[in-house]
Amino acid sequence: MEKNISCFFSNSSPKLVITCFVAFITIILVRFLYVIYRTGKPLNKRTPQQTLSTLIVLGSGGHTAEMINLLLVLQKDRFTPRFYIAAATDNMSLQKARVFENSLADSGVKGISAEFMQIYRSREVGQSYVTSVWTTLVATAHALWLMIKIRPQVVLCNGPGTCIPLCVIAFIFKVVGIRWSSIFYVESIARVKRLSLSGLLLYKLQIADQFFVQWPQLQRKYPRAHYVGCLMYVFSNMV
């Protein structure tokens, strides 16, 4: 990187500048292809880690309940510290997450590390598309800021639109070498025949390392997805 900066600022021949630029682009391209190649492949076992910092994306409606249902069966001492992100206008989700983490503390789990953050939404329901351009830029910048702070090694999401900028940034972090992460997407139990928009994007762009669906119809339609059956075990306080 330093070489490139000094190239641009030196008054040597344009040929040197162009060479540096092409080299830079080639490196990025090679990294990009490498990340695409490694997406979906299990992590190398020769460097197993004890703990992985985990980003958990929450959403309104059933999303948070489904996510907490999944967190119940994940080992808390492996997926820590945990960072919960919900949209700024979603009042319930972070509260539910706090209740969940408190219940872990109450049941004697030691060494709990959890943070709760809000993120600006790209677009509210019914917002005009003209103002949406600006709010999407703000939301993306905010997502970038949060991701730089968190730099998670694991990303868990299950559908809300807020997960898209976060997953794309996680992917970019892999390309430029800021942080390697494993991205897991669980499509909602309410999606039987068609994927949600978030699911479709993450599936088609091959950003998610593992993509889980809860109904066999979706697995037939999207063969790279893992069919795991209905996951919901405990429903409470849904309304």
Add this chain to the structure above:
Amino acid sequence: MGEARDGVKVKRVVFVTVGTTCFDALVKVADSQEVKDELYRRGYTDLLIQMGRGSYLPTKSTGDDGSLAVDYFTFSSSIADHLRSASLVISHAGSGSIFETLQLGKPLIVVVNEDLMDNHQSELAEELAERKHLYCARPLTLHQTIAGMDLNSLVPYSPGDATPVAKLINRFLGFPEES
């Protein structure tokens, strides 16, 4: 349906819920004479409607005149209690309402809101109806569904299990399998 020893009728409550949505079409049709008559005919005594953000107000009734007792409210902090004390639940197609009711083992009729854009909710209701976990209806066909339903033919929904996902995630990340 039955009468207790001292002649007091056993309450059989039908609980209608629209969750946090606005679903006037369901509230209206639940309050219609057609549906109320059908419910009464099938042995229910009380109709309790959770109307959420809707604007249509049902007509309250004590049911003393040999008809269904009707009451309503907008929201409650403990929908679970109402679900638990119901003999029949009629719900909008939200996945939370559906699975919370199925988990409690209550007979359920799901009514799909046809006014919703991009109605992916109907997929879930139809799939579960095909698997005989519940009945699926539209507002205009609700009274027919009530008339023709056989609650004994409904299959209980077994709770799901998220551990297969946890196993796959752990294996992917290189964590050792645990017992």
